[in-house]
Amino acid sequence: MLNIALPKGRLGDQVLSLFSKIGFDCGGIYDGDRRLVLESPENGVRYLLVKPSDVAIYVEYGAADIGVVGKDILLDGSPDVYELLDLNIGKCRICVAGPEDYVEDRESVLRVATKFTKVAQNYYNAKNREIEIIKLNGSIELAPILGLTDVIVDIVESGRTLKENHLKVLETVCPISARLIANRASYLFKNDVITSITEKLREVLPQ
Ligand code: PRP
Numbered sequence: 001m002l003n004i005a006l007p008k009g010r011l012g013d014q015v016l017s018l019f020s021k022i023g024f025d026c027g028g029i030y031d032g033d034r035r036l037v038l039e040s041p042e043n044g045v046r047y048l049l050v051k052p053s054d055v056a057i058y059v060e061y062g063a064a065d066i067g068v069v070g071k072d073i074l075l076d077g078s079p080d081v082y083e084l085l086d087l088n089i090g091k092c093r094i095c096v097a098g099p100e101d102y103v104e105d106r107e108s109v110l111r112v113a114t115k116f117t118k119v120a121q122n123y124y125n126a127k128n129r130e131i132e133i134i135k136l137n138g139s140i141e142l143a144p145i146l147g148l149t150d151v152i153v154d155i156v157e158s159g160r161t162l163k164e165n166h167l168k169v170l171e172t173v174c175p176i177s178a179r180l181i182a183n184r185a186s187y188l189f190k191n192d193v194i195t196s197i198t199e200k201l202r203e204v205l206p207q
Pocket of ligand 1: 156
């Protein structure tokens, strides 16, 4: 059995649809129910539905052989895994955002709310800008609204969350998309099947 860690939620649905396009269909065994393990013995795969930010942990420790994870998680966590393929889905960007009327005070330490602490620190280190990071786990946009921080470093997809909270993009840090990753030992010992899946996925990726 090849264990495949998939992110639960919207991205997971897109990934399941990609896998069914290459013949690893689990449409018949999954209807959005609460199961966390979906087995497809005829295809020799077992899908593990995990929290998106945990996919790389399952793969790094070998509980899953391969997985699909956002580049944001890879950049911020630097897990010890192979990155095999850009799946060209789950596209968004990490941005610096702030209030619509924001004017930066370059004399003071910039206060930044984010869940991507490493990405934010690296970004501002490269700019030689002193910052204080306040790590939040969600609803990051609240921080500048309440005056907790000056700006946020967060994912922007449609831009709707920023707009509806009177915030705007100030700078783009980097583009993000979903990546196929593999456990290092699995890549060695299950190379045939992992390479075959990678190549088949490459052929059906959205442009
Ligand atoms: C993410 C991100 C933004 C939002 C961006 O939040 O942190 O809040 O999506 O999407 P948009 O540009 O299309 O509005 P998520 O839904 O993951 O929830 P979170 O607040 O728990 O991070």
